[in-house]
Every structure is written in C-alpha cells, then in structure tokens.
Amino acid sequence: MKRFLLAALFFAVLLLIWEALFRAKIWSPVLVPSPRQVAAYLEGAAVDGTLLKATIVTMRRLVIGYIIGLVVGLPLGLLTARWKLWQDTVGTLALGLQGLPSVCWVPLALLWFGQTEAAMLFVVIMGTLWSVVIATETGVRHVPPIYRRAALTMGSKSLHIWFKVILPAALPFIVSGMKQGWAFAWRSLMAAEIFVTILTGFGLGQLLHYGRELSAMEQVIGIMIVIVVIGLMADKIFFSPIEKFLHRRWGTSQA
C-alpha cells in the first residue's frame, strides 16, 4: 500500500510539473497543451469510440502477428539448437535479422503486400520471430546435459524429452526472448502505422499521425499515453505473472 501511494504521488508530481510548465507559457500552448486538454481529448475519443476502435485494430494486428511469430519461432529455435545444419543456416539468418531494426521491414512489406493488413502483420511477425528463434536456441543450448541423462534413465525418449525436459528447462530464456519479441513487434507496428495509412483499419499509430497532420498536440500526447499504458498492461497482465512463476520455481532473484 505504501509503495502504491508513493508511486501515485510520483505521478501526481509529474502532472503538476506539466501543468506548471503549461501555465508558465514558456512554449506555445499549441506545442505544450495542458494535462486537462489531453484528458479532454482522451475523454472525447473514448466516448465517440475512436480510441477503442483504434486500440482494437492495433491490438489485433499485434496479437495475431505475435502469435504467428511465436508459433513459427519456437520450433525454428528448437530445430536450430538440435541440428548443426539448421544452426549454420537458419541460426545465422536469425542472428543477422535480429540485429536489423524491425522498422526496416516496413518499406519491404509495403512493396510486397501494398497498403494491406498483410503488410502490418508481416512487420509484426518479423519483429517477433527472430528474437524468439535466438532465445529458444540459446535456452536449449544452456540446458545442463545432466537433465537429459537423468530423464533418459527414467525411460524418457526423444519427443518426451523435448517437451517435458528440454523445453521447460529452457523456459527462462524463452520467456525473455518472448518479451524482447513483444517489444520489437510493438515498436515496429507503431512505426508502420505512423508511416502508412491502411484503409482496412485505423490503428493507434494512425491516430498519432493524424494528430501531427492536424497539429493537435493534445491528440499526439494522449495517444502516446495510451500506447505507454498498453505496454505497461501487457507487462503486468501477461509477462509479469510468468516471470514471477519462474522466479519462484527457479529461485532466481526477483527483479
């Protein structure tokens, strides 16, 4: 409770500083709107449904692309860890492409898929995939061989070992890769949405873009806040419980 109060106090002070800067009129109010103007925009956008619609469009792209990235990335990572040939080929490719900022996929996606949902999905998948492949491979390589040997003596065989021993043993690595993949996917999707208008759906990035076009700073800041909050919620609702479980089971220090 005390921690919560202190955190609340921190954010209240941030808001006060913002309000004070607005009132000091150092910058034009067009560039620095007041917290109340931003709140008003958010309220309006929430009431008329724009915000919810945009959030749904964005989240649908993100979640579908992310899941595809996971479903493809996990087995690729396992194969890469298992066979030298895969490591030398797919592994090297993954390592190279993971280093490529995922926003660099946007031009290619546009040329390949045009201004379609497919282009957005492609960007998200490319953001997720390589991190998951690399993390899974690294995780599997770090599994102590003794786990495998112990499982063998208890009668565990190939597939059973992979699913009941290697995969769970690699879980801490895989989860951190999933988290990184999520962050990359989120960033690249926002970049794609800001740069490209997709007529099939207006996402949060597009709202941000139109905020700039209209010089509506309260919209720009309001949407940025929404994006931050979604990021925080993904962490608290999805990743945080998994990480807590890992810390509890493995006994690693609580971050």
Added chain:
Amino acid sequence: MHLAHRHHSSATEELQVIAPSKLAIENVSKSFKGGSGSVLALDRVSLNVAEGEFVCLVGASGCGKTTLLNMIAGLEKPDSGTVCADGRPVTGPGRERLVMFQEPALFPWLNVFGNVLFGLKLKPNLTKKDRQDVAKYYLELVGLSRFERANIHELSGGMKQRVSLARALAPNPRMLLMDEPFAALDALTREQLYGDLQRIWKARNKTIVFVTHNVREAACLGDRVIVFSPRPGRIREEFAVDLPRPRDINSVDLAVHATEITKALKSHSQMEVAAA
C-alpha cells in the same frame, strides 16, 4: 500372485519389493578422444555383482569408475566387451537401472513432488492415484513428506539428494547406480545419509553400484569394495567388508578395513606414478 485379468497394477503392487538385478561385466574397454589423442578410460574390466549386493567402486579421478557406471546405466557404450544385466546385454538406458548423479539432477521447473512423479508418469498402467501414492511413500521413506510442495531451490544439498534418491527409487528399479552422490555434502549430512541409505537398501532390496573416491564411505556402505587404478582404468583389488549392519562410519572396525583399502589404493596409484 499376478492375476491374468488385471488391468493395471495398483499402488500396493507397484510398491512390492521386487527381485534385485544381477550384473555381469566382461572384458569391457573404452577409450575417449581427448586433446592429447586417445585416452584409455577402461582396460578389459570384468566384474560380477550378485542380486541385492551393495558394491562400491573406489579409485582416483580418471580411473574410469564413472564411465563404467554410465555403461551399466546404458548411457555410454563399451568399445569392446559386454555389460549384461540379468543375462541380457544392456543396450540403452532404462528404468530397470536408475542413476543418482553427483549433482542433484532435479528439474527446477517441477516441485519436489513433481520430480518424484516424473519417472512414475513414464510407467504404463498406473493410475494418477497410484502414482501419487507411490511418490508419497518414497518421500516418506527418505524423510521429506513435509516438503512435497517445496521448490527445488528451497532445499539444502542433503535434502536435494534425498529427493534424488526418492526419484530414483520411485519407478521401482532392480538396480540403483550412484555416482558420488554424497561428495558435495557436509560430513554431518553425509553420516545421516549413510544410515538412511543402508536402511532403504535393506527395506527395498536393491542391487547397488556406488562410485566414490571416499574409502571410508565405501567401507561403510559396501559388501564389497572394488579398487580401481587410473590411466588406464583397471580393477586392481577387491575387498569384502563383512561387518554387521547398519554400520557406523566412525566405528573402529570400519577404520581397520578403510586403512587396508587405502593402502591398496595408494600402492596402485604410486605404481602409476612410477610407471609414468
């Protein structure tokens, strides 16, 4: 005893004391390729272990005793010679012969109970209830009933090895292979485990092959102590320890045996140094 129409073995049947294994190792050799060429880890080693016997293999590191244990387990294959358990050649690992490693190879993603269940889940014809009853029985046997739900990292070194022992015993193997399981524990914990292991060995009637470099430990636990010499790994001598059980590691009689074995061990490793 076994009914023809039986659909699955119940927990009580699963917990029955079964006949222990007999082991016949003949002329087994094994070499490894290392940085400085090929190293002969085992050189024409032969050894018989009777049903229910407790045999300790002692020797300096590099004498191939762990390699031999891995071959009995089926985790490694000999270059030449044969390893037979109950008359059949060992072709791979299997739950007839379970291994307890020096490091507790417990799975950190499972709790204590889950670890003990792991091998049981791989046994066919057991219901969930049976498996749980069996796991509970063995956790009780090693004195860890209260820690069923504990995570592995919350246990002390000695408790971890107790869980490892319960996990190895749970699928009811005919033979237990132990690779320096107590080497990393403190003296007091070890002494408790010597007592418990002897008690459990008697209660469950297993054949045990136990690898150690600790001569006192070997004399305390073994019916027979086999002395290995390193490079190449060979069996040099064997000692029968006919002291009554349960044995106390601190007893004077035991010290007499241990001194004798130590002397043999030293002479064989000195021969090694002289030869080199």
